[in-house]
Amino acid sequence: xxxxxxxxxxxxxxxxxxxxxxxxxxxxxxxxxxxxxxxxxxxxxxxxxxxxxxxxxxxxxxxxxxxxxxxxxxxxxxxxxxxxxxxxxxxxxxxxxxxxxxxxxxxxxxxxxxxxxxxxxxxxxxxxxxxxxxxxxxxxxxxxxxxxxxxxxxxxxxxxxxxxxxxxxxxxxxxxxxxxxxxx
Amino acid sequence: xxxxxxxxxxxxxxxxxxxxxxxxxxxxxxxxxxxxxxxxxxxxxxxxxxxxxxxxxxxxxxxxxxxxxxxxxxxxxxxxxxxxxxxxxxxxxxxxxxxxxxxxxxxxxxxxxxxxxxxxxxxxxxxxxxxxxxxxxxxxxxxxxxxxxxxxxxxxxxxxxxxxxxxxxxxxxxxxxxxxxxxxxxxxxxxxxxxxxxxxxxxxxxxxxxxxxxxxxxxxxxxxxxxxxxxxxxxxxxxxxxxxxxxxxxxxxxxxxxxxxxxxxxxxxxxxxxxxxxxxxxxxxxxxxxxxxxxxxxxxxxxxxxxxxxxxxxxxxxxxxxxxxxxxxxxxxxxxxxxxxxxxxxxxxxxxxxxxxxxxxxxxxxxxxxxxxxxxxxxxxxxxxxxxxxxxxxxxxxxxxxxxxxxxxxxxxxxxxxxxxxxxxxxxxxxxxxxxxxxxxxxxxxxxxxxxxxxxxxxxxxxxxxxxxxxxxxxxxxxxxxxxxxxxxxxxxxxxxxxxxxxxxxxxxxxxxxxxxxxxxxxxxxxxxxxxxxxxxxxxxxxxxxxxxxxxxxxxxxxxxxxxxx
Numbered sequence: 202x203x204x205x206x207x208x209x210x211x212x213x214x215x216x217x218x219x220x221x222x223x224x225x226x227x228x229x230x231x232x233x234x235x236x237x238x239x240x241x242x243x244x245x246x247x248x249x250x251x252x253x254x255x256x257x258x259x260x261x262x263x264x265x266x267x268x269x270x271x272x273x274x275x276x277x278x279x280x281x282x283x284x285x286x287x288x289x290x291x292x293x294x295x296x297x298x299x300x301x302x303x304x305x306x307x308x309x310x311x312x313x314x315x316x317x318x319x320x321x322x323x324x325x326x327x328x329x330x331x332x333x334x335x336x337x338x339x340x341x342x343x344x345x346x347x348x349x350x351x352x353x354x355x356x357x358x359x360x361x362x363x364x365x366x367x368x369x370x371x372x373x374x375x376x377x378x379x380x381x382x383x384x385x
Numbered sequence: 386x387x388x389x390x391x392x393x394x395x396x397x398x399x400x401x402x403x404x405x406x407x408x409x410x411x412x413x414x415x416x417x418x419x420x421x422x423x424x425x426x427x428x429x430x431x432x433x434x435x436x437x438x439x440x441x442x443x444x445x446x447x448x449x450x451x452x453x454x455x456x457x458x459x460x461x462x463x464x465x466x467x468x469x470x471x472x473x474x475x476x477x478x479x480x481x482x483x484x485x486x487x488x489x490x491x492x493x494x495x496x497x498x499x500x501x502x503x504x505x506x507x508x509x510x511x512x513x514x515x516x517x518x519x520x521x522x523x524x525x526x527x528x529x530x531x532x533x534x535x536x537x538x539x540x541x542x543x544x545x546x547x548x549x550x551x552x553x554x555x556x557x558x559x560x561x562x563x564x565x566x567x568x569x570x571x572x573x574x575x576x577x578x579x580x581x582x583x584x585x586x587x588x589x590x591x592x593x594x595x596x597x598x599x600x601x602x603x604x605x606x607x608x609x610x611x612x613x614x615x616x617x618x619x620x621x622x623x624x625x626x627x628x629x630x631x632x633x634x635x636x637x638x639x640x641x642x643x644x645x646x647x648x649x650x651x652x653x654x655x656x657x658x659x660x661x662x663x664x665x666x667x668x669x670x671x672x673x674x675x676x677x678x679x680x681x682x683x684x685x686x687x688x689x690x691x692x693x694x695x696x697x698x699x700x701x702x703x704x705x706x707x708x709x710x711x712x713x714x715x716x717x718x719x720x721x722x723x724x725x726x727x728x729x730x731x732x733x734x735x736x737x738x739x740x741x742x743x744x745x746x747x748x749x750x751x752x753x754x755x756x757x758x759x760x761x762x763x764x765x766x767x768x769x770x771x772x773x774x775x776x777x778x779x780x781x782x783x784x785x786x787x788x789x790x791x792x793x794x795x796x797x798x799x800x801x802x803x804x805x806x807x808x809x810x811x812x813x814x815x816x817x818x819x820x821x822x823x824x825x826x827x828x829x830x831x832x833x834x835x836x837x838x839x840x841x842x843x844x845x846x847x848x849x850x851x852x853x854x855x856x857x858x859x860x861x862x863x864x865x866x867x868x869x870x871x872x873x874x875x876x877x878x879x880x881x882x883x884x885x886x887x888x889x890x891x892x893x894x895x896x897x898x899x900x901x902x903x904x905x906x907x908x909x910x911x912x913x914x915x916x917x918x919x920x921x922x923x924x925x926x927x928x929x930x931x932x933x934x935x936x937x938x939x940x941x942x943x944x945x946x947x948x949x950x951x
Contacts, residue, residue: 205457207438207439208439208454209458211439212434213458213462213528215434216524216528216563217520217524219563220527220528220568220614221521222519222520224523224571225607228579228585228613229585233585233586235576239579239584240579240584240585241588241605242591242603242605242633243582243584244593244603245593252592253593253594255593255603256582257636258603258632260601261599262595262597279602279603279604280511280590280602280604281508282508282510282625282627284627284630285742285862286711286741287711287741288742288838288840288862288943289710289742289743289744289840290697290947291837292837295698298703303702314703315704316709316714318703319708319712320710321711321713323627323630325631326713326715327632330714362389363639365392365396365639366393366637366642366716366717367638367716369714373596
C-alpha cells in the first residue's frame, strides 16, 4: 500500500485545488455577478437602509400587531438553527400543542391551523400557509385599528402558488407591509 | 393530495428518468476515456491531474493493486480531513473565529465524509469554518462518490472483460469520475440554487435589526456550491445544521424539486451505464423496474402515513391534517415524504423535514430503505454495486432451484464468489444489530435517546442503520455527539463502506479472470418480468427479513400503540 502513498497524496491535493478551491470560487464569482441579491442572503432593508433581516429567515414577532411566524423549537436562533424532534406519540408534543391551541383559538373561526401550533423543521420557516395567516387577521385588525378586508387583501397579495408545492405567504413581507403601511 | 402534489411527483419522475439513458451513455464514455461533449474542456485538466499525481493513465491494475490504491487514497483523505477539522482554529477562511473540533467528533466527521455517509453530529453554521467546509468536507463530497463510481465500473469491467487481470486504473477512474461525472453538473445546479435563493458568499455573518426590535445573526458562506455536490454526490451533509430544511439550503418548492431530483439523477443514469458496459440494455431495464417497484411502494406507504392526522392530536381543537411538526410550510407533507423516501433509497443523508417527528410508519419506510443496504438506486456507484450483489445472490438461488451452475451474463459463479457474496450479506446485520443492541443495554449510551417508549429504540436503530448503510440522516433528537457514539458510529460507517467495497473488488477480479461461457438454452435469463419479481423478492427476503424483529420492537410497536390508543 505504501507505494500508493505518493499518487494518493498528490491526487488528493490536485483534486482539492479543483473541487475545494477553484470550484467554489468560480461559483462564487458567477453567483455574485448574476444573482448578487440571493447570493448575499436575500437581505431585506427598510426605507432608511437599515438591515431588517433576510426574506428567507423567520424572525420573532411578538405582540398582537404583527403576523406571527410558525413556532420555533430553537426560539428563532439562526446560529445554530434547530427542531423539536419530538416523536408523534411523545406526550410532550400533544401537551404543548393543546396549550398553544388554547391560547390561539379564536371563537367562531374554526379549529386552529396546524401550522400555527407545530414547530417547523428549521425553526426558521419564513412562510405560513395562507389559512394560517388569515387566522391572525382579526387580531391584527383589532390591534392596529385596520379593516379586516384590507388585511385579507394583503395576505392574498403576498400569497405565492408554486406549481410544485403548497401555497405560502412570506411573514416578513407581510410585517414589512404593515410597518410601512404599504398597500393598506 | 392536491394538484400541486401530483405536479411535484410527476416533475420529479420526468426529471430523473428522462435524461437517464443519455446521461448513462455519457458516463460510460467518460469513464472509458472515449470522447464526450466535455472532453475538449476537461481533458487538459485531466492530464494535468495525472502529471501532478505521477500516474501513467495507460497502466492497468489487477484487483489487488486497485484495492491498495483505493485504500491508500481513503486513508490519506481521512487523515487530512481529521487534521483540518481539529486545526481549523489556526487555518484561514474562518471569519467567525471558530475553534478546532473535539477529537472524537472530528474523527466521526472525517470518517463520515470519507465514506460518503455524511452523518453529522455537529451543526455546520456553529462549528465549521469556511475553510473546513470548502477544502475539507466539499472535497470529500466530490471524491467519495467518485470512489463509489470507480468501484462500480470495476465491477462492470469484471463482468464484461474476459480472461484478464486488468480492471483499469484507480487514479484514472477517480479523476474521470470527479471531473466528468460530477463537476459539470454541480456547476449548473449550484447556479440554479443561487437563483432560487441559496447564498454563495465568503462574507462573515451579518447582523440584522428585526422589525420587533431584536437582533438576528444571518449566517452566510459558500453554501450553493457545497449543496450542489452534497445532492449530486449522494452525500447529504448539510452546510447548515438543519440541513435541507434550512431556508438558505432549500429556499423554495422549486429548489426542493431540483435538489430531490439531483439526489438520484446519477444513480438512475448509472443503470444505463451498466447496460453499456455489458452490451445489453435489457439488463438495465430489469434492474430499473425492480428498483422502481420498491421505490413506488415505499413512496406510497410514506405518503399515506404522513397525510393521516396524528391520532395523538385527534381530541384537540386543531386542524386535522397530516402532521406539520418538524416540517416546513413550503414543502408540506408530500414534498417531505418524497424527500425522505428518495434520500434513504439513495444514500443521501440530507433531510428537508425531521424524520424523528414523522409518524411511526412514515419513519419505518426510510429505515427499511436503508436496511436493504441502500440498493434502491442507492449512492453514486455504491447503490448499483450493492444491487448487483443481490442480482448475483438471486442468480445463485435460481441456480439452486433449477439445479445448474449459476451464471450471470456468461460468467460462472463458483464457490469463491459465493463465499464473498455471503460475507457482504453480513455487513448490514453486523453493523446495525450488534451496536444497536449494545447501545440499548449500556446506560451511558442509551442516555442519547430523547423520546419515550418504542420510538426511543427506533432512534438508536435509526442511528446505527444510517451509519452502516452510509446514509447519514438521523432521528435527530438522538444525542449522538458523545465519544461513545461518535466512535461506534464511525466504526459502523467504515464497516458499511469497506465491508462492501473489498468483496466487490475481489469478486470483480475473480469474474474478470474467467472466460465467457456461451449462453445456452438452460441459462437463466436475467431480464424480463420473471427475473424482476425474483430479484425484488430476494431483496425483501434476504435483505429485509433480518431486520423484522428489530422493526417490530421500534416503529411497528409505536404504530400499533398509536392507532390502538395505548
